[in-house]
Amino acid sequence: MFTFQLKNKLIYRLLVYILLFSSIVTTIITATQIYIEYQRDIDVINNEFNKIETSFKKPIIEALWFFNKNALKLQLEGISNLRDIEYLELVGEGNISIKIGHKTSKHTIKKQMPLIYRGKTMDHKIGHLIIIASMTKVYSRLFDRLIIILITQSIKTFLVTTFMYLLFHFLVIRHIALIGMYLKKFNFKIKPQLLVLRRKYSSHDDELDQAVSSINEMALNLYDSYKTIKSELFMRIQAEKKLQQAHDQLEKRVLERTQDLQKALSEVKTLQGFLPICAHCKKIRDDKGFWSAIETYIHKHSNAKFSHGICPECIKTHYPIKGDEKLSKS
Numbered sequence: 001m002f003t004f005q006l007k008n009k010l011i012y013r014l015l016v017y018i019l020l021f022s023s024i025v026t027t028i029i030t031a032t033q034i035y036i037e038y039q040r041d042i043d044v045i046n047n048e049f050n051k052i053e054t055s056f057k058k059p060i061i062e063a064l065w066f067f068n069k070n071a072l073k074l075q076l077e078g079i080s081n082l083r084d085i086e087y088l089e090l091v092g093e094g095n096i097s098i099k100i101g102h103k104t105s106k107h108t109i110k111k112q113m114p115l116i117y118r119g120k121t122m123d124h125k126i127g128h129l130i131i132i133a134s135m136t137k138v139y140s141r142l143f144d145r146l147i148i149i150l151i152t153q154s155i156k157t158f159l160v161t162t163f164m165y166l167l168f169h170f171l172v173i174r175h176i177a178l179i180g181m182y183l184k185k186f187n188f189k190i191k192p193q194l195l196v197l198r199r200k201y202s203s204h205d206d207e208l209d210q211a212v213s214s215i216n217e218m219a220l221n222l223y224d225s226y227k228t229i230k231s232e233l234f235m236r237i238q239a240e241k242k243l244q245q246a247h248d249q250l251e252k253r254v255l256e257r258t259q260d261l262q263k264a265l266s267e268v269k270t271l272q273g274f275l276p277i278c279a280h281c282k283k284i285r286d287d288k289g290f291w292s293a294i295e296t297y298i299h300k301h302s303n304a305k306f307s308h309g310i311c312p313e314c315i316k317t318h319y320p321i322k323g324d325e326k327l328s329k330s
């Protein structure tokens with residue numbers, strides 16, 4: 001089996017992308033939740049205003065019409081106990097002015113509610129009620145919710161990222177690293193050891209199995225091709241050696257033949273030009289004017305040697321008796 005040292009460059013990039021994407025999603029989800037919570041708190045404040053108008057407005061108008069300050073204070077204190085109500089101010093006829101609470105918040109929602117007494121014949125405006133709801137508590141609650149959401153989302157992101165890291169490392173990265181080390185140590189000159197992934201189970205023909213099958217097939221094909229090329233190269237080298245030997249032998253023979261021919265040519269003496277020869281006795285005249293027999297002249301001017309004999313016609317002419325005897329024997 002192959003050993004390897006995992007550098008995790010790919011998984012690091014994957015973790016960065018997961019964290020970046022999770023952060024973006026977390027930001028969007030958190031902003032959406034905070035906005036929903038904010039609208040919910042605003043709706044709660046508006047509902048409180050509506051509750052004041054439906055439940056407290058009529059008793060306040062009646063108490064104000066009859067100048068009942070104790071009843072007015074009692075009603076206003078009841079309103080001040082409602083959620084997020086910070087300040088109340090009642091102004092009515094007869095110099096009536098009642099204030100409950102203090103204006104301490106920078107961010108508030110203000111509503112002025114007219115107080116109209118409806119008589120049998122006509123309506124009378126007898127004053128107005130100013131209601132101020134504080135947004136400080138709303139923002140404080142939103143901030144607390146933001147912290148809780150960020151903490152929970154961060155924990156969730158961390159757990160998901162850790163799980164993705166372990167899962168991706170276990171299913172993919174360690175096998176890719178093993179494949180990389182196998183290819184790095186692969187030598188096509190040696191019969192390859194087939195690559196086998198380290199996993200207890202194997203999905204039927206998943207992507208990693210297909211990659212390993214292709215790599216093993218490639219390794220075997222490369223090894224077979226190398227053996228074929230090596231065999232062909234060996235045969236070619238042997239053929240070239242034989243061809244070189246034949247070439248050397250041929251050159252040697254040509255050299256020997258050339259030397260023999262040069263030696264023969266050096267021994268040959270040629271006769272050329274016009275030779276004056278006697279038409280009757282066939283003697284040849286040399287450059288000094290002396291007449292010599294033809295065989296003497298040729299032997300002198302070449303390396304040719306003569307052996308004497310008698311042709312059949314000369315035997316008949318000069319030795320008729322011996323010619324008849326040879327004819328009778330034949």
